[in-house]
Amino acid sequence: MALSLEELLERALGGEDEAIEHLYQRLLRYSMYLLKDHYAAEEVVQDTFEKAWRSNPPARSRSKSWIFRIAHNTAVDYIRKQKRSLTISLHRSEDPDSSPIQEYIQLKRPEEIPDQFVEMLEDVEFVRRALEHLQEPSRSCFYLKVFERLTLNDIATIHQCSTRQVQRHIEHARHELRQIYERVHRERSSNQ
């Protein structure tokens, strides 16, 4: 089902079974990137649905980012309740041997790792794993722009900052991806 976020939201809040499940999965992925904890992400998404359903303003008064704003704020509230720092919770404790990108290096044969960064970006598995290493708020801004295709204004509203800052966060994420690629490349060379 290839629907825009607005259509998906409209159908989900209108009670369409498949749309509810689809939107649930989209919000769960976003919350997982924020919280790094499946149980916490499920809690946050269920709270998000409940809040959205209870308030459910008319479609014309909802922005495209409305549901993501609720999810983001609910995740931040969840972290506050857990008395964890946002920065700490958003970084997985990095055991160098079990980090997603280390697992990626172990899975790939050296010749499967391209010489150019731009070629590496073609590998969705690299992108998926590298995203987990990005820092907040860069990761969230990058995710919402590049994958959910929200506007800079929408993301600025979610993060309560200027569009210029959002733009810098997104570009910072691209820079971080390049650094992760360089790390993979270095380790590949040292393994050869």
Add this chain to the structure above:
Amino acid sequence: MNYQAPHEEWLEKILAKLSGELSFSDLVALNDHLTTCSSCTEALREYEILASHADTLLSYQQGSQLPARMLALKQEIMQAAREKQLATSLHLTKAVGASNRGNIPVLLDINEPGLRLVKRVNPPEEVKGWQSLPRIIRTSRKRLFPPR
């Protein structure tokens, strides 16, 4: 190739292009700029490759199991949607309801979330001009008529 930051004033347009928000004149201006700027060209190329993974990363797996609380909420949303649809088809904005603790008639706004349609009943005599209305039960009651 080492990282080269794109021009900040053009980065906004590069990112807008990703989500299809760029006007035609801005698109022409961006394309003109790209012919002379390698760092912005590289940034756009990389962002476009990354954005091409969106369908895979956001893919929807049909029939995946929702958690129990979410299933209950889904039922509630679907039930309310059905009731709202029925009310719309009957051209109703108001309905006669009964409280949870007995048959106290109440006037309800049919568009309010949380209403549960049970069956049709004849309206109380006080409500003149109402023909046949849905009977509704809900948890929070708005009494408009005193108990008989």
